[in-house]
Amino acid sequence: xxxxxxxxxxxxxxxxxxxxxxxxxxxxxxxxxxxxxxxxxxxxxxxxxxxxxxxxxxxxxxxxxxxxxxxxxxxxxxxxxxxxxxxxxxxxxxxxxxxxxxxxxxxxxxxxxxxxxxxxxxxxxxxxxxxxxxxxxxxxxxxxxxxxxxxxxxxxxxxxxxxxxxxxxxxxxxxxxxxxxxxxxxxxxxxxxxxxxxxxxx
Amino acid sequence: xxxxxxxxxxxxxxxxxxxxxxxxxxxxxxxxxxxxxxxxxxxxxxxxxxxxxxxxxxxxxxxxxxxxxxxxxxxxxxxxxxxxxxxxxxxxxxxxxxxxxxxxxxxxxxxxxxxxxxxxxxxxxxxxxxxxxxxxxxxxxxxxxxxxxxxxxxxxxxxxxxxxxxxxxxxxxxxxxxxxxxxxxxxxxxxxxxxxxxxxxx
Numbered sequence: 001x002x003x004x005x006x007x008x009x010x011x012x013x014x015x016x017x018x019x020x021x022x023x024x025x026x027x028x029x030x031x032x033x034x035x036x037x038x039x040x041x042x043x044x045x046x047x048x049x050x051x052x053x054x055x056x057x058x059x060x061x062x063x064x065x066x067x068x069x070x071x072x073x074x075x076x077x078x079x080x081x082x083x084x085x086x087x088x089x090x091x092x093x094x095x096x097x098x099x100x101x102x103x104x105x106x107x108x109x110x111x112x113x114x115x116x117x118x119x120x121x122x123x124x125x126x127x128x129x130x131x132x133x134x135x136x137x138x139x140x141x142x143x144x145x146x147x148x149x150x151x152x153x154x155x156x157x158x159x160x161x162x163x164x165x166x167x168x169x170x171x172x173x174x175x176x177x178x179x180x181x182x183x184x185x186x187x188x189x190x191x192x193x194x195x196x197x198x199x200x201x202x
Numbered sequence: 203x204x205x206x207x208x209x210x211x212x213x214x215x216x217x218x219x220x221x222x223x224x225x226x227x228x229x230x231x232x233x234x235x236x237x238x239x240x241x242x243x244x245x246x247x248x249x250x251x252x253x254x255x256x257x258x259x260x261x262x263x264x265x266x267x268x269x270x271x272x273x274x275x276x277x278x279x280x281x282x283x284x285x286x287x288x289x290x291x292x293x294x295x296x297x298x299x300x301x302x303x304x305x306x307x308x309x310x311x312x313x314x315x316x317x318x319x320x321x322x323x324x325x326x327x328x329x330x331x332x333x334x335x336x337x338x339x340x341x342x343x344x345x346x347x348x349x350x351x352x353x354x355x356x357x358x359x360x361x362x363x364x365x366x367x368x369x370x371x372x373x374x375x376x377x378x379x380x381x382x383x384x385x386x387x388x389x390x391x392x393x394x395x396x397x398x399x400x401x402x403x404x
Contacts, residue, residue, distance in 0.1 A: 089348050090401035096344050097337065097394060104333045111313075115325055120317060123325075127313055130329075131306045134336045135299065138343060142298050145346030146291050192299060199292035 064168025132184025153187030254311035266370025334386025355389030
């Protein structure tokens with residue numbers, strides 16, 4: 001049952017394979033400079049805080065640009081950890097947790113943006129997008145803690161980031177949060193069903 | 203290192219021990235009626251949605267009362283699962299995931315309440331409280347998925363629920379979300395540090 005993910009198209013794996021050569025080149029250079037994967041994760045957090053400040057100041061497109069520059073770093077730290085050949089448990093944990101902060105900080109800035117415009121729909125959809133996004137990640141983490149598996153679903157982290165960034169770059173974030181609000185919550189429910197089926201099979 | 207939690211005062215364990223007799227009595231009666239722990243978890247979700255609707259309609263104290271009636275159910279389903287002697291992986295997963303929905307639905311209703319009052323501080327603190335709360339739960343789940351442990355911290359779920367309910371019952375939710383916004387985020391950072399120390403020791 002836990003092989004379901006292997007047969008499914010995985011956009012993140014596709015991107016990692018497609019950009020493996022430049023990614024490994026960059027990861028190697030950074031490692032030689034004495035930079036660790038955790039440094040890159042932290043740098044990404046600082047960059048996303050910068051993007052959030054730009055969004056809060058209503059510079060949506062600049063915020064989207066900075067967020068777009070930070071997004072590939074999540075693949076860079078992973079490549080560095082792999083090349084270093086010494087995968088650290090803390091690195092994997094820290095990367096996941098900071099991903100959640102990155103995502104929630106950007107969505108928090110958007111709530112402020114919509115609040116200032118007295119856009120209740122925007123505030124509500126952004127909150128629902130935040131709720132769905134964290135539940136997609138939480139369901140997977142909780143399932144893994146129980147020795148189960150919940151990776152499937154139509155809207156994992158990288159798709160959410162891309163949808164959000166495109167909406168920011170076009171200065172139409174309402175569409176992004178609307179899509180994420182619907183699809184992320186569906187993904188969370190998909191994962192609940194996946195865990196239910198696995199536990200029935202045990 | 204993972205014994206740290208045992209030496210620490212755990213409010214949830216204290217409550218469970220103190221109310222063990224009535225809890226087990228109630229759990230036994232419910233089991234005899236053919237009710238399962240998952241039914242109780244779902245009933246709690248429906249009740250919390252009701253509380254959220256009351257909060258969204260600005261009936262904060264009624265919302266707090268309903269949320270206060272739902273809160274002990276989280277101990278009831280646990281007691282039922284224990285008494286049934288057949289702990290289900292899905293039950294543990296479902297209980298945790300629905301806890302996150304319960305919490306976020308109540309906080310989402312509060313964001314709407316503060317939005318209508320044009321209370322930016324309220325909106326911001328509620329979002330920060332939601333962010334801290336999910337990160338407290340996420341750090342623990344993610345750590346457990348990696349075989350580590352992150353249960354410590356000053357503001358686990360039951361304390362958050364009590365703080366929120368007290369604020370609602372006094373119709374002063376701004377204090378609750380302010381306290382949760384600060385302490386939940388500190389707890390999340392405590393757990394990141396706990397995982398860091400464990401991974402250093404490995």
